[in-house]
Amino acid sequence: MALETPSADAESGHRLRVGLSGGIGSGKSTVAQTLADHGAVVIDADRLAREVVEPGTPGLEAIARRFGSGILTADGSLDRPALGQVVFGDPAARRDLEQITHPRIAERTRELIEAAPPSSIVVHDVPLLVEVGYAPRYHLVVIVGASRQTRLDRLVTHRGMDRADAEQRVDAQASDADRRAVADVWLDNEGSVAELRSATQELYAERLAPFLANLVRGVGLETHEVPGPVEMGRLTGRLAHVLGEDLDGPLDLDPGTDSLLVPLAAGVPAETVRERLARAGFPAVGRGRHASADPGRRVVLTLREHPVGGDG
Ligand code: ADP
Numbered sequence: 179m180a181l182e183t184p185s186a187d188a189e190s191g192h193r194l195r196v197g198l199s200g201g202i203g204s205g206k207s208t209v210a211q212t213l214a215d216h217g218a219v220v221i222d223a224d225r226l227a228r229e230v231v232e233p234g235t236p237g238l239e240a241i242a243r244r245f246g247s248g249i250l251t252a253d254g255s256l257d258r259p260a261l262g263q264v265v266f267g268d269p270a271a272r273r274d275l276e277q278i279t280h281p282r283i284a285e286r287t288r289e290l291i292e293a294a295p296p297s298s299i300v301v302h303d304v305p306l307l308v309e310v311g312y313a314p315r316y317h318l319v320v321i322v323g324a325s326r327q328t329r330l331d332r333l334v335t336h337r338g339m340d341r342a343d344a345e346q347r348v349d350a351q352a353s354d355a356d357r358r359a360v361a362d363v364w365l366d367n368e369g370s371v372a373e374l375r376s377a378t379q380e381l382y383a384e385r386l387a388p389f390l391a392n393l394v395r396g397v398g399l400e401t402h403e404v405p406g407p408v409e410m411g412r413l414t415g416r417l418a419h420v421l422g423e424d425l426d427g428p429l430d431l432d433p434g435t436d437s438l439l440v441p442l443a444a445g446v447p448a449e450t451v452r453e454r455l456a457r458a459g460f461p462a463v464g465r466g467r468h469a470s471a472d473p474g475r476r477v478v479l480t481l482r483e484h485p486v487g488g489d490g
Pocket of ligand 1: 200332371372374
């Protein structure tokens with residue numbers, strides 16, 4: 179069902195927004211729970227998707243108005259299979275449904291993020307994060323990975339799912355290649371639950387907590403590494419999301435300094451994007467220079483203002 183997050187421009191204080199995903203049966207819920215045990219605020223996208231269409235909600239009323247009372251069960255709750263039948267293979271119906279649910283989920287998500295303490299780690303648990311292209315909205319994307327076979331075995335053994343049903347669900351989701359492309363962190367879950375918990379704890383202590391501290395204090399880390407092509411793709415996606423039309427084309431590596439040149443659109447002074455970049459995890463470290471607050475991603479950005487009178 180529908181999943182939404184607020185835009186990066188939404189007022190979100192200095193909360194570290196972490197997107198968490200992984201294929202069904204990968205162990206995502208286990209990671210979310212471990213992060214919650216450490217004090218992270220976890221927002222469960224699937225749960226919100228259900229909440230906004232509970233009996234008595236304006237969401238369910240709107241759905242019944244649009245699709246008729248045939249999508250309600252005898253006790254007045256949403257009959258998901260019936261609704262599924264109606265929207266299956268009917269893009270217009272699906273769009274209508276999403277227009278009802280998406281804004282409501284987005285609003286609830288925004289409320290929950292704003293209700294989180296100002297200097298906190300907010301983990302958005304979104305099963306379809308990769309499929310819907312939300313990765314650039316977060317400071318960091320964590321993917322829990324396990325092979326197809328392992329996921330199927332878990333769904334059958336632990337969740338009592340029928341194998342054919344499990345296969346269908348697993349195969350309908352994004353591929354591991356797509357997940358790898360957006361994963362800032364890949365938590366492998368082929369071992370034991372204890373191993374997954376300990377890897378998650380390490381992630382929390384060594385990356386999330388210091389990232390949040392740097393974000394809150396506006397500290398960019400200037401010792402940097404040259405990003406590889408995949409990392410470069412993720413950075414481009416993130417900056418395109420944060421800067422929108424103020425970004426003028428792809429990032430470029432400056433061979434002299436190993437920093438990334440960020441071309442700004444005509445008439446956009448570096449000063450006007452300073453705060454936005456800082457909130458997105460790249461605090462200013464000098465005039466037109468920003469550096470990542472993430473100890474696991476050392477990049478320096480050099481903003482390149484559009485040359486006055488230039489035409490390129
Ligand atoms: P997801 O939220 O990604 O669908 P879960 O965290 O619910 O996955 O894990 C799916 C099932 O597999 C659960 O029953 C969980 O307890 C179990 N599980 C998760 N990780 C492991 C593991 N490393 N070894 C054995 N079972 C696991």
